[in-house]
Amino acid sequence: MSRTASGLKAWVLQRATAVYIGLFSLYFLLQMLLAPPDDWVQWRALFAATPMAVAMLVFMLAILLHAWVGVRDVLIDYVKPFWLRLSLLTLIALILVACGLWTLQLLILARLN
Amino acid sequence: MQFLVSRFNPERDEKPWMQTFEVETWRGMMLRDALLEIKRQDESFAFRHSCGEGVCGSDGVNVNGTNRLACITPVSELKAPVEVRPFPGRPIIRDLVVDMSQFYRQYRAVDPWLVRKDPMPEQEILQSPEEREKLDGLYECILCGCCSTACPSFWWNPEKFHGPQALLTAWRFLADSRDQAEQERLDALEGPYRLFRCHTIMNCVEVCPKGLNPTKAIGHIKQLMLKNAI
Numbered sequence: 310m311s312r313t314a315s316g317l318k319a320w321v322l323q324r325a326t327a328v329y330i331g332l333f334s335l336y337f338l339l340q341m342l343l344a345p346p347d348d349w350v351q352w353r354a355l356f357a358a359t360p361m362a363v364a365m366l367v368f369m370l371a372i373l374l375h376a377w378v379g380v381r382d383v384l385i386d387y388v389k390p391f392w393l394r395l396s397l398l399t400l401i402a403l404i405l406v407a408c409g410l411w412t413l414q415l416l417i418l419a420r421l422n
Numbered sequence: 423m424q425f426l427v428s429r430f431n432p433e434r435d436e437k438p439w440m441q442t443f444e445v446e447t448w449r450g451m452m453l454r455d456a457l458l459e460i461k462r463q464d465e466s467f468a469f470r471h472s473c474g475e476g477v478c479g480s481d482g483v484n485v486n487g488t489n490r491l492a493c494i495t496p497v498s499e500l501k502a503p504v505e506v507r508p509f510p511g512r513p514i515i516r517d518l519v520v521d522m523s524q525f526y527r528q529y530r531a532v533d534p535w536l537v538r539k540d541p542m543p544e545q546e547i548l549q550s551p552e553e554r555e556k557l558d559g560l561y562e563c564i565l566c567g568c569c570s571t572a573c574p575s576f577w578w579n580p581e582k583f584h585g586p587q588a589l590l591t592a593w594r595f596l597a598d599s600r601d602q603a604e605q606e607r608l609d610a611l612e613g614p615y616r617l618f619r620c621h622t623i624m625n626c627v628e629v630c631p632k633g634l635n636p637t638k639a640i641g642h643i644k645q646l647m648l649k650n651a652i
Contacts, residue, residue: 316611316618317647382621385614386578 323378326371333368356419369412373405423447424503425456427467430514438514440505453492453500454481457518469518476631479566483518484509489568491631509571511580525567528584532592532610537603553599560594560639562632563587569626569636575619583619584611586626586636592617593639596646608647617643 346352355361380401388394423445430438443460454471461467469492471481476494483492484507486500497504512520538547570576570585584592592611595601611617617640626636 316614316616317644317651319614320618320644321648381614386575386619 319378319381322374326375329367329371330375333364333371336364353419356416362416362420365416366413369409373409377402377405423456423497425460426503426505427457427460427517428505428507429467429517430508431466431516432514438507442503447497449498451497453483453485453490453495453497453504453506456497456504457481457483457492457506468516477564479564482509482566482568482571482631483507489572489629491566491568494631509567511571511577512567520571522567524580525565525570525585525587528570528580528588529565529591531616532584532588532595533603533607534588534591534595536595536598536601537606538600539602547600549599556597556599557594559634560590560597563590563594563634564632566631568629568631569634572625572629574623574625575621579615579619582615584616586620586640589617589620589643590634590636590639593643596643604646605650608643608650611643611647617647 340355346355356365381398384394384397384401388397425443425445426440427443428438429435429441441464443463445456445459447456452474454474457467457469457471461469469481469483471493472478473480474493476491479491481492482489484490485492485495486505489509492506506518508514508518508520512522512524515521565587567587569590570587573586575583576585589611592607596604596607601607620637620640622637622640624637627634627638630636
């Protein structure tokens with residue numbers, strides 16, 4: 310897709326990530342209801358397992374992309390002044406990247422010893 | 423029956439204000455008849471109207487908060503006092519008359535005509551009944567503007583977002599088997615604004631006096647775009 314495909318690309322991305330977010334949330338909810346971890350050690354072990362860690366990372370990435378498209382849409386709709394829009398977009402991008410890196414750090418910590 | 427009508431005279435008024443009128447109603451009276459009666463009471467009152475039967479699309483107004491065609495809106499359906507205002511979001515020229523230039527510009531921007539690249543045939547270009555059927559629910563648009571002026575995305579970005587009316591028309595020509603400019607039409611709708619400001623709020627579907635569904639048409643365009651992209 311070309312550089313100008315930002316409309317279609319964003320739209321598809323938002324829908325695709327929504328499907329994954331929905332499915333993973335459902336799975337996670339069932340996991341917590343049917344086999345809730347008894348203590349902190351079990352909770353950490355849950356996220357230390359590779360499939361869960363990868364699924365969680367993909368989930369976080371999906372959330373970040375989904376949120377980015379959504380917030381960008383809101384800012385395009387309502388915030389007209391160029392510098393204000395640019396500042397807000399930058400701020401939100403930084404917050405989202407920080408959230409992603411934080412998740413990565415937590416997952417790495419869960420796997421250490 | 424009591425009518426509250428929005429008045430605005432650019433030479434005299436700073437902003438629009440509401441004037442109250444009492445109108446004697448009769449069985450089968452339409453809102454257009456009530457507006458004509460109000461005009462008899464006060465000659466300076468201005469509104470657009472023409473055919474009187476929901477075909478020309480001239481007398482779109484905002485009635486009790488909803489965009490409708492005055493000529494096919496029975497007053498018996500309305501809750502009194504009836505508040506009649508001009509279309510929201512458009513510059514007011516006078517009373518209920520608004521400037522629709524932006525709306526027509528967006529219509530023109532989607533090239534609302536058949537584009538042929540092959541040489542024109544001697545006879546008409548034939549369509550199968552199935553191909554013709556695809557245009558039902560699209561060609562009936564009368565450009566009254568009820569949909570686009572009810573669309574929040576069009577309120578926020580009227581100069582960049584095409585709006586439901588123009589996008590319905592875009593799909594009308596994309597869906598036409600005789601048209602040969604699919605790629606150009608899709609390319610012209612790319613980017614975050616022209617098509618993708620639609621957030622499926624569906625005000626357009628709710629207000630269309632012809633019962634058309636611009637949201638569905640927009641969905642078809644997005645699907646076709648996706649099919650072309652992957």
